[in-house]
Amino acid sequence: MLDPELAARGLVPGVTDKEGLLFLDNLAAHRCNTFKVYVKKRGVLCWYHSPGDTDVLQVVDAGSLGAIIKRN
Amino acid sequence: MYQPDSVNDVRSWARVASTGSRRHARRTVEVVRTATRTIDESFGSPLPDDRRPDRLRHQMQVGGSLSCSRSLTCSLTHSPILVLHQVQQLEVQRTQLDYHEAVHYATTAARRHTEALEARITRLHDDVSLARTATKRHAVALERVMPRNLKSTTIQARLPAIRQWHAGVKVLVQDKDGRRPAASTSPVDTVQGRFPFAQRFNFDEVPLAFIPGQDYTYEDQGSATVHIRQPGSGALTKRMGTLVVLVCGDGTMLHPCLSSAAKATSRPKSALPTTKTCLSCSSRRLGWTTPPRWPTRAKCWTPSWLRAASSLV
Numbered sequence: 001m002l003d004p005e006l007a008a009r010g011l012v013p014g015v016t017d018k019e020g021l022l023f024l025d026n027l028a029a030h031r032c033n034t035f036k037v038y039v040k041k042r043g044v045l046c047w048y049h050s051p052g053d054t055d056v057l058q059v060v061d062a063g064s065l066g067a068i069i070k071r072n
Numbered sequence: 073m074y075q076p077d078s079v080n081d082v083r084s085w086a087r088v089a090s091t092g093s094r095r096h097a098r099r100t101v102e103v104v105r106t107a108t109r110t111i112d113e114s115f116g117s118p119l120p121d122d123r124r125p126d127r128l129r130h131q132m133q134v135g136g137s138l139s140c141s142r143s144l145t146c147s148l149t150h151s152p153i154l155v156l157h158q159v160q161q162l163e164v165q166r167t168q169l170d171y172h173e174a175v176h177y178a179t180t181a182a183r184r185h186t187e188a189l190e191a192r193i194t195r196l197h198d199d200v201s202l203a204r205t206a207t208k209r210h211a212v213a214l215e216r217v218m219p220r221n222l223k224s225t226t227i228q229a230r231l232p233a234i235r236q237w238h239a240g241v242k243v244l245v246q247d248k249d250g251r252r253p254a255a256s257t258s259p260v261d262t263v264q265g266r267f268p269f270a271q272r273f274n275f276d277e278v279p280l281a282f283i284p285g286q287d288y289t290y291e292d293q294g295s296a297t298v299h300i301r302q303p304g305s306g307a308l309t310k311r312m313g314t315l316v317v318l319v320c321g322d323g324t325m326l327h328p329c330l331s332s333a334a335k336a337t338s339r340p341k342s343a344l345p346t347t348k349t350c351l352s353c354s355s356r357r358l359g360w361t362t363p364p365r366w367p368t369r370a371k372c373w374t375p376s377w378l379r380a381a382s383s384l385v
Binding site: 018 | 227230234237245267270272273274275276278317318321327
C-alpha cells in the first residue's frame, strides 16, 4: 500500500534529495525491523506516537474515516 | 408487537377448500350428465328440459324398475330423474359441507396460531421483566461491546507526554540538518520546514469487526472492559479484517487498503490490489498486520566452531 503512494511523491529507493515523515502508532507490525528497513530505504523517517496516547495524537482517529468506523 | 393476520390465513385456507370444492362439483356434474344421458337413451329419445316434470310425474304414477347405468341403480318406487335430483342435492350439500368444514378448520387453526403467539409474547414479556429484575438485583448493565476508550488515565495525566511529543515533532520539522546529505544542502522551507506537507504521512490501522447486531451485552455496572465471546469457531471473528488508512499532510487521503482474513488461495481475482479502484484489498491469515515471525531455528543455526568461539569470548 505504501509503495505506490511514496513513489508518486518521489520517495523511491536510490533518491537522496527527498525526505518523508511517517507518523505511526506503536503497533508491533510498525516497530518491527523489516518495516523500518523498508521505510528507511525510501528516505522516510518513522515517528512513533507516545505510548498510550494514540487516541489523542492519531489524526485518523480524530475525525477521518477511521473515526467514523470506530464510532459506528 | 406482532399482530397475526388471521384473516389472510382463513382466506388462504378457504381458497384451497374452494378449489377442492370446485373440483368435486365438476366431478359431480359429470356424473349427473352421464346418468342423464343414460336415462335418455333408455327412454329412446332425449327429453326436453321443459317436459321432464311431466315425465317425472308419469314415472311416479307408473312406477317400476329402471336400470339407469351400471353404477347407478334406481329403486322400484322412484323415478330415475328424482333420484338424480336427490343425488345432485346431496352432492351440493356435500360440497357445502366440505367448504364449511375447511373454513371451520382454517378458522380453528388461525385461532390456535393466534393463541400460541399470544402465549409466546406473554412469556417474552415475563422473561424481559425477569431479566430487568435480575439486572437490578445483580448490578448488571447493558454495556456496549464495540470499541471505546479504555484508557484508565485522564487527558490531564497524559498531557505532559503529549506536549513532549509535540515538542519533539517541532524540533524534528525545524531541523535543518537532514539525515540525507543531498536533502540537507537544499534550502529548508520556512513554513513547511524540513518535511514538506506532501511528504508527511499518517498511517493507521482500523479493525473491522463484522458482528452485526451484537453491539451490546450484559456486564457488571461500572466495569472498564467488556469481555465478549464471538460466535463461530475461534475468536477470529472478532476482527475479520483491517482497514489501513493513509493520510497525507497536504490533506489528501490516499487509497485505503483492506486486509481481510482469508487464505491467499481462496482470494478471488477481483480482490487483487489495483490502482484503478479506490480500495485495494489484500488477504492475510489473521486479518490484520502482524510482524514477521522470528527467524526459525534453521536460520539461526550457527556452526559448532563459531559457538565454541563465542563461548570462549
